[in-house]
Amino acid sequence: MSTRHDSRTRWPLDAAAADLADAVTGEVRFDSGSRAAYSTDASNYRALPLGVVVPRTPEDAVAAVAVCRAHDLPLLSRGGGTSLAGQCCNAAVVLDWSKYCREVVAVDPQARTTVVEPGIALDSLNDRLAPYDLMVGPKPSTHVSCTIGGMIGNNSCGASAQAYGKTADAVRRLEILTYGGQRMWVGPGDHGLDPALRAPLGSIVDRYAEDIRRGYPHIPRRVSGYNLDSLLPENGCDIAKFLVGSESTLVTVLRAELDLVPRPGAIALAVLGFDDVYAAADAVPAVLRHRPAALEGLDHRLVQLEHSRRLAERAIHQLPDGNAWLMVQFDGTDQAEADERARDLLADLTAANGITGILVDEPEREAELWSAREAGLGATAYPPDGPETHEGWEDAAVPPERLGDYLREFHTLLDRFDYGASSLYGHFGQGCVHTRIPFDLRTAEGIAHYREFARESACLVVRYGGSLSGEHGDGQSRAELLPIMFGDRIITAFGEVKSLFDPGDRMNPGKVVAPRALDADLRQGTGYRPWEPHTYFAFPDDGHRFSHAADRCVGVGKCRGADGGVMCPSYRVTHEEEHSTRGRARLLYEMLNGELIDDGWRSTEVRDALDLCLACKGCRSDCPVDVDMATYKAEFLSHHYAGRLRPRAHYTMGWIPLWARLAAPVSPLVDALTHTPGVRRALARAGGVDPRRELPRFARHRFTESFSGPVGSGTHGRVVLWPDTFSNNFEPQIAHAAAAVLTAAGFDVRVPRRSVCCGLTWISTGQLATARRVLRRTLAVLEPALRAGTPVVVLEPSCAAVFRGDLPELLDGDEDAHRLAGQTHTLAELLRARAPEWTPPRVTGPVLAQPHCHQHALLGSDADRELFDAAGADLTLLDAGCCGLAGNFGFERGHYEVSVACAQDQLIPALRAAAPETRVLADGFSCRTQIRHLLPAAQPRHTAEVLAAALRDESP
Incomplete structure (x- = not known):
């Protein structure tokens, strides 16, 4: 007997994994790290998968299902993993479609249809459809990351469902596979359905037809339950639409044919202000008479939370007076038509007492206002004035004309259960309300309270003729409550349908039919007792608990977007869940939980997941709940390598401030050695640096x-010009240029005479004890300036970000650390804030700026924009993501390909497309180094250099 056969006999899962590896060309992962990354979705639930299969093609998935069938293993198809009701986590083999199965198979512009694989993200698909002036109608708020397959599984909607309906309304045909191996294309009518399924399904529909007609609420947002109403003769007996929303419990979707809609020629947004959210809801029927394309509501509580977290500042300032608002979008063939429709609404409604209104038809302002609405989950997850909130009753829907009365009763119910001032917002035009509630899911009493509230809420919704779910599906949060909504007969019909398509209950078991309890499998629960290790960072926004920081991610998957913002560069290159911010957060949670990953800080699974984190800090600003993976990585590395040898790059790149100071007296010799081809490669290998990287010249x-x-x-007044390691040792002309600009603006410029450092390279490599010593020494040198309140001008954005962010968290409680954080300014910030009347020299021509990731995350670019506007420059701030070098990351061996791919994704193409006369602005040393490496002709410059050159041009 072979060893392999013996292993299969003794270990069934190992045998299944081996058979899967033999059968599919994609990736098969039954390791602890992969299982941890897929242990939950955006819900309250956690279930460790048996393993993960990443199919390379739909045919791969067919092979994987066959192997699972042979081993009698449960199966779960997963798209973006953003489900809020628990339908995307299960003790099953997970098929993750999102890495490879992202092809657009066909587009028919005349028929307005497309055939796609299920793993393509909605935004990516719409980008591919843009040349045809077509798009997919439904657009959930997770559009950057949700996949078409996931939308089909959940029957997703979004704000645009007001005009275009749910995903079921966009699906024309589906290619499906049953667990038993039946493969077919289905659509309207039952002619494509396998004969073994056709007659029994028809019998079920015939027997329960009247129950379906009576029991299904006739509202726009009925998402709960199976779509049995789509099988009625009067609805065309549409098998494809019936399967939409079945949450991977009936079939596996291999491909989908979708109906497309024309992109609107123009849009206008009317925003109405009301005294309270109930008045806003009462006005919905009057607004609907104007046939809007979208009708969204938000209350004052949501706006307060967004304001406190600075999520949508520009948008908030645009809102008309009121304590609740309706956002009403109108589409038109041109801007005049869209504006006219919006003005008609305003004229009709603002004449009523207490209603205010504005018209917005500028795309940038419209986008800002929509960002306020889409930031709802992020704003409400961790309110600063209360406990964390959870899903559990976040998307019920009622008839739109009854929404106001429903909200009044629902608010009374919240008060009775002492759940406080939960924010109410959502798709008011279709009666669908979102909210997150501060359920206590850690104590037996709190969980029992949650269960009772959910049952009473279900009864309330049903009394109003509504649906338990209006968008997010049933999953585990609501499936147990479906009998309250549908009654026993329809629930029996659901069971018969499930038994027909999946007689062994192998497809996502425990969801929709024979569901697991809504208070089972909680990620927290009464057994929640995470490890609370000692840390270097204070984590003040997480109650000084690393376990809370590691559990901060709520799973919405914004880190899995393909463009816009900075987060998450390694995911954009790899399309790997474990290399997304969310995936890494899941592994850290499992490390602290200790069940699956039980070796704590020594975990190789966590180390490997963090290895491709660029520490760009993009998640600190782009993540809706402020996950800061760069900080978590630094904390982990500090403990992981405690008492043992580190990677060689940690000693070379991590200690570069010291090596630079030591090299200064002999810099010509050092440069000669590091740039002699054979010697350079040998030194690079010895230092853990990729030999394809040219080391910077001193x-x-x-x-x-x-x-x-x-x-x-x-x-x-006086300023301290900070001599960061990079400007001081490698590009001193930048610091001299800054001194010239500051002098011209009327500042007395001082420079520390003793050696100082921000500790950045020690922080990024997780050498936090050393970083603390370096920072304490820096504070001692700067003490006179700190006591005098002297501004400190920092030219390197990453160093400024250390002072603003890392420093006060590493030296929590040190008042000088907090003083330095408050006194740190970028050059642009200082010039605009302390010398606003100074007129900068004229900068002519186009300027293309690549903001440093740390500046994007912690500092912002408003001052830079204002400064160059005052200089008369035609400034464009690129939204091209991370440059990919990210300090030491892009130099380290093993990272080169990812580093370059990050830059080639958007940054380098944008620079290549720029006009020849365009100035390239990059204040970050890493950004300039990467651009020079990949596109030498670009000649990137620092803000100080551009302004100083303009000063010289203006000199007589």
Whole structure:
């Protein structure tokens, strides 16, 4: 007997994994790290999968299902993993379609249809359809990451469902596979359905037809339950629409044919303000008479939370007076038509007492206002004035004309259960309300309270003729409550349908039919007792608990978007769940939970997941709930390598401030060695650096040695110009340029005479004890300036971000650390805030700026935009994601391909497309280094250099 056969006999899962690896060309992962990354979705639930299969093609999935059938293993298809009701986590083999199965098979512009594989994300598909001036109608708020397959599984909707309906309304045909191996294309009518299924399904529909007609609420947003109403003769007996929303419990979807809609020629947005959310809901029928394309509501509580977390500041300032608002979108063939429809609404409704209104028809302002609505989950998950909130009753729907009365009763129910001032918002035009509620899911009493509330809420919704789910599906949160909505006969019909398509209950078991209890499998629950390790960072926004920080992710998957913002560059390149911010957060949670990953800080699974984290900090600003994976990575690395050898790059790149200081006296010799081809490659390998990277050249004279200051009149006061490692040792001309600009603006410029450092490279490599020592020394050197309130101008964005963010969290409680955080300014910030009347020199022509990731995350670019506007420049701030170098990351061996792919994704193409006369602006040393490496002709410059050159041009 072979060893392999013996292993299969003794270990059934190992045998299944081996058979899957033999059968599919994609990836098969039954390791702890992969299972941890897929242990939950955006819900309250957790279930460790048996393993993960990443099919390369739909045929791969067919092979995987056959192997699972042979081993009698449960199966779950997963798209973006953003489900809020628990339908995307199960103790099953998970098929993750999102990495490879993203093809657009066909587009028929005349018929307005497309055939796609299920793993393609909605935004990516719509980008592919843009040349045809077509799009998919439904658009959930997770459009950057939700996949078409996931939308089909959940019958997703979004704000645009007001005009275009649910996903079921967009599906024309589906190619499906049953667990038993029956493969077919189905659509309207039952002619495509396998004969073994056709007659029994028809019998079920015949026997329960009257129950279906009576028991299904006739509202726009009935998402709960199976779509048995689509099988009625009067509805065309549409098998494809029936299967939409079945949450992977009946079939596996291999491909989908979708109906498309024309992109609107123009849109206009009317925003109405009301005294309260109930008045806004009462106005919905009057607004609907104007046939809007979208009708969304939000209350004052949501706006307060967004304001406190600065999620949608620009949008909030645009809202008309009121304590609740309706956002009403109108489409038109041109802007005049869209505007006219919006003005008609405003004229009709604002004449009523207490209603205010504005018209918005500028795309940028419209996008800002929609961002306020889409930021709802992020704003409400962790309110600063209360406990964390949860899904569990977040998307019920009622008839739109009864929405106001329903909300009044629902609010009374919230008060009775002492759940406080939960925010109410959502798709008011279709009666669908979103909210997150502060359920206590950690104690037996709190969980029992949650269960009772859910049952009473279900009864309330049914009394209003509504649906338990209006968008997110049933999953585990609501499936147990379906008998309250549908009654026993229809629930029996659901069971018969399930038994027909999946007689062994192998497809996503425990969801919809024979569901697991709504209070079972909770990610927290009464057994929740995570490990609370000692940490270097204070994690003040998480109650000083690393376990809370690691559990902060709520799973909405924004980190899996293909473009826009910075987060998450490694996911954009790899399309791997474990290399997304969310996937890494899941592994950290499992590490602290200790069941699946039980070796704590020594975990190789967590280390490997964090290895491709660029520490760009993009998630700190782009993540709706402020997950800060760069900080988590630094904390993990500090403990993982405690007391043992580190990767060589940690000693070379991590200690570069020290090596730079030591190299200064012999910099010509060092440069000669590091740039002699054979020697350079040997040194790179010895230092853990990729030999394809050219090491930066040292300057002949450091800035601190050549600066002759203090200089300047001091009209606007004294400033400290921070001599960061990169400007001081490698590009001192930048620091000299900054001194010239500050002097011209009327500042008295001083530079520390003793060696100082922000500790960035030690932080990014997780050498936090050393970073603390470096930072304490820096505070001692800066003490006089800190006591005097002197601004500190920092030219390198990553160093400024350390002072603003990392420093006060590493030295929590040190008042000088907090003073330095408050006194740190970028060059643009200082010039605009402390010398607003100073007119900068004229900068002519186009300027293309690549914001440093840390600046994007912690500092912002508003001051830079204002400064260059004042200089008369035609400035474009790129939204091209991370440059990919990210400090030491892009230099380290094993990271080169990912680093370059990040830059080639959007940044380098954008620079290549720029006009020849365009100035390229990049304040980050990493950004400039990467651009010079990949596109030498671009010649990137720092803001200080551009302004100083303009000053020289203006000199007489």
